[in-house]
Amino acid sequence: MSMHRRTVLAAVAATAALACAAPALAQSKLKVAAIYTVPVEQQWVSRIDKALKAAVARGEIEYVFSENVTNADYERVMRQYAEAGHGLVVGESFAVEAAARKVAKDYPKVAFLMGSSGKPQAPNFGVFDNYIQEPAYLTGMIAGGMTKSNKIGLVGGYPIPEVNRLMNAFIAGAKEVNPKAEFSVSFINSWFDPPKAKEAAFAMIDKGADVLYAERFGVSDAAKERGKLAIGNVINTQDKYPDTVVASALWNMEPTIDLAIRNVKAGQFKAADYGEYSMMKHKGSELAPLGSFAAKVPAELVAKVKAREEAIRAGKFSVKVDDAQPKPR
Incomplete structure (x- = not known):
């Protein structure tokens, strides 16, 4: 076989291989x-x-x-x-x-x-589900240590388990460091109504709350306008409210999504509860860095929060999952 013919055949084979590989690559x-x-x-x-x-x-x-x-x-x-x-x-x-x-x-x-x-x-x-009650507890500790009036307000969407467990964990964390803390609780019956959440937060501020748990958008805006503090939930909005949002409990959905994708690709997806992958041990949740409040939160309080965080990660402290609707206390 001539060199020219072998070269042509090799080129044809390579082209065919690429043509076959392209759909396979796309299908992957x-x-x-x-x-x-x-x-x-x-x-x-x-x-x-x-x-x-x-x-x-x-x-x-x-x-x-x-x-x-x-x-x-x-x-x-x-x-x-x-x-x-x-x-x-x-x-x-x-x-x-x-x-x-x-x-x-x-x-x-x-x-x-x-x-x-x-x-x-x-x-x-x-x-x-967003089982981020562990960092919610830690943010509660920070709120309990930062309030000066001992009055903390919580504004949520709906009183369903997914919201209730975070609020209850937050309250428990606050009471650990501040047994004198009092809590007002309000639900706006919407997943996305910032103006309504803002009005609910204003009402709490008018009654003396100086730290607000922002389970919904709009609460941090009220805190900012009135010079009060806010605690974030699910995402970190401190870049938008550098003088307002002290800390946030972050939800990282990557561990859950990545596992589901791997299982589907492997043909192993089953009807399972992926909720545990939102917990800190799976890196599904975390306490956001204090950022602009790093020097404003008392060192003693920071030490308590870090010790509790380490205990959670080590499995030595468990945050209770309480899905009951939180009541004003």
């Missing part, structure tokens, strides 16, 4: 869709979006999402994504449990990972 990217009932910038949803975009940046998935989906429209959007060939659908089924679980039954080959207060549903409906 898992198609993921997410469905959000609120704007994607809302703090809870933004953490899921962040984790999925990190997987996109690594070249592992293709990702699309729908935001501001109404409860009435949720089932239809789920079905659309399942029909479109998405291997993993992520979302929040708190208000649409029955409809979401019905869709999962109709598409057994699609993996569904939903924020839910319920149990997993075989074979393909996994659940998760």
Whole structure:
């Protein structure tokens, strides 16, 4: 065989190999869709979006999402994504449990990972939750040590387990360092209504609260306007409120999302509860750095918080999961 012929055959073989490899390469990217009932910038949803975009940046998935989906429209959007060939659908089924679980039954080959207060549903409906009560407890310690009036206000969305457990942990942390602390609690019955949350916070400030737990957007704005302090939740907004937000309990969704992606790709996704991957031992949550308040929080208080944090990480201290609706105390 001539050198020229061998060269031509080699080139043809290489071209064929590339042609075969291209579809295989494309197929290796898992198609993921997410469905959000609120704007994607809302703090809870933004953490899921962040984790999925990190997987996109690594070249592992293709990702699309729908935001501001109404409860009435949720089932239809789920079905659309399942029909479109998405291997993993992520979302929040708190208000649409029955409809979401019905869709999962109709598409057994699609993996569904939903924020839910319920149990997993075989074979393909996994659940998760933001079990970040550990850093919430730590932020409560900081709030209890920073209040001067001994009055702390908490503004939440809805009194559901996912919110209640964080508020109760926060209150418990505050009472550890300040048994004299008193707490006012309010729910705005919305996941995204900053003006309403702001008004609720103003009402608490008018009654003497000088530290506010900002479970919802809008609370930190009220604290800033009145010269009070705020504690963040799920995300760190201190860059926007450098003189207001003392500390935040951060939710890192990456451990949950990354595990789900690996399981789907390996054909091993099961109906499981992924909630534990939001805990500190899995790096699913953490206490944000004090940042602009590093020199403003008393050293003695910082030492207490760090000691408690180390005890949590070492498994020597457990923060109680209390899903009951918190009451003013």
